[in-house]
Amino acid sequence: MIILLVLTVISIIASLYASFIYAPTELIMGDIQRIFYFHMGTVWVATVAFTIVFIASIMFLKSGKRKWDILALSSAEIGVLFITLTIITGSIWAKPIWGTWWTWDPQLTTTFILWILYIVYLILRSVAGDNVKQARFAAVFSIIAFIDLPLVYISARLKRGISPVVFGPGGGGIESKMLITMLITFLACTLLFIILLKQRILYEKIKDNLRLLKSRTI
Amino acid sequence: MKTIISIVRKDFISEFRSRDMFISMFTFSLIIIFVFNLVLDLTSNIKNIVSPAVLWITFLFSGSIGLSRSYSLEKESEAIKGLLLAPVDRSLIYMGKFFSNLIFLLIIEIITIPIFIILFNYDFSIKIIEIMLVIFLGTIGFSTVGTLFSAISLNTRLREVLLPILYFPIIIPVLLNAVRITTSLLSGESLSSNSSSLQVLIAFDIIFFSAGLLLYEYVIEES
Numbered sequence: 001m002i003i004l005l006v007l008t009v010i011s012i013i014a015s016l017y018a019s020f021i022y023a024p025t026e027l028i029m030g031d032i033q034r035i036f037y038f039h040m041g042t043v044w045v046a047t048v049a050f051t052i053v054f055i056a057s058i059m060f061l062k063s064g065k066r067k068w069d070i071l072a073l074s075s076a077e078i079g080v081l082f083i084t085l086t087i088i089t090g091s092i093w094a095k096p097i098w099g100t101w102w103t104w105d106p107q108l109t110t111t112f113i114l115w116i117l118y119i120v121y122l123i124l125r126s127v128a129g130d131n132v133k134q135a136r137f138a139a140v141f142s143i144i145a146f147i148d149l150p151l152v153y154i155s156a157r158l159k160r161g162i163s164p165v166v167f168g169p170g171g172g173g174i175e176s177k178m179l180i181t182m183l184i185t186f187l188a189c190t191l192l193f194i195i196l197l198k199q200r201i202l203y204e205k206i207k208d209n210l211r212l213l214k215s216r217t218i
Numbered sequence: 219m220k221t222i223i224s225i226v227r228k229d230f231i232s233e234f235r236s237r238d239m240f241i242s243m244f245t246f247s248l249i250i251i252f253v254f255n256l257v258l259d260l261t262s263n264i265k266n267i268v269s270p271a272v273l274w275i276t277f278l279f280s281g282s283i284g285l286s287r288s289y290s291l292e293k294e295s296e297a298i299k300g301l302l303l304a305p306v307d308r309s310l311i312y313m314g315k316f317f318s319n320l321i322f323l324l325i326i327e328i329i330t331i332p333i334f335i336i337l338f339n340y341d342f343s344i345k346i347i348e349i350m351l352v353i354f355l356g357t358i359g360f361s362t363v364g365t366l367f368s369a370i371s372l373n374t375r376l377r378e379v380l381l382p383i384l385y386f387p388i389i390i391p392v393l394l395n396a397v398r399i400t401t402s403l404l405s406g407e408s409l410s411s412n413s414s415s416l417q418v419l420i421a422f423d424i425i426f427f428s429a430g431l432l433l434y435e436y437v438i439e440e441s
Contacts (some may be wrong), residue, residue: 120387124374128374129373136436140291145388147425147429149390151391
């Protein structure tokens, strides 16, 4: 745990240095492009987090074990945090570049629905009553939500988009110093995610233990 | 098959005895169409873009009332317990509820359309078969997810209030594609020019019907 913490702190400092000083200034967009490293880092973590929620939910429905439910809940909460950061950094970037905070481009539409869906997931957990029922309903909802997202993206894609495609066909490619910066930021965000996830799982387990002790004394 | 039919028949018999859900859903769609018609100042050039969206939003709203009502009828007087005691597979119960919701929504929609045509002064007759097909596919989508989520929401503390929150974000692909196809059909284009939207609609129906079959058993069991 200590080693992980040290590594995380080092990589965060490194990624701050890399994205503000080491990476060259982008020719057209200027300094505002530097926010992109964090934007990509947070969206990466959110993707990982929601994939974990999906897999953990399936595992929970199959096995009924509490540890899968704890993993899904913890991962979903952190995912919502990171996707919120993605939306905020994206808006800060979009205002000077596109001239607007928000637009209904396919990637933004999908991100927005993703954000809403996992907020709904957390709402569902808070109103679903006892633990077993809550876990089962939440698992069903998160599976449905996860398989809905590609369809949302395809549906929105049928209109034309303006979000930059960095990789893949039609992408502009990327300069090597920028790529290194991005990889360091990805590493920093991933390590931060692992630490937060571990803490959140620990917290949930302590809560379970406390509940057990309380029920024993009464 | 017999199980599915008997669930559908049971739902319809209980509905025909009271008719309250039917009448309230119908009145509700009437009010929505009326309000939209009154609020939007529909000149002819924006009418073609706005009205398909109004039609589908009407279907969505009145449908969500119907969906939550159909499951709350089961919860009242513990009728769901009888259904769960029946020695049949849970996926058959899902299919039964799915079909009765589907037929119900379709009936409401078919009654709504003439009112829509009258108030929005529309000519459906040129593309009536294609439009019916899109409505049919869209309603299947509504019913697949709706049947599952009405069971979830009515088992929580918020009950009916939760259903739209769960249901509307998930149903967005259906709504987007159905509105897009309807708009283009009404402006005179053929169905084949919308094949990609149509494919997404069909994919949604198949994926979520299968998901419903698999997941229904986890949401209806009493814990």
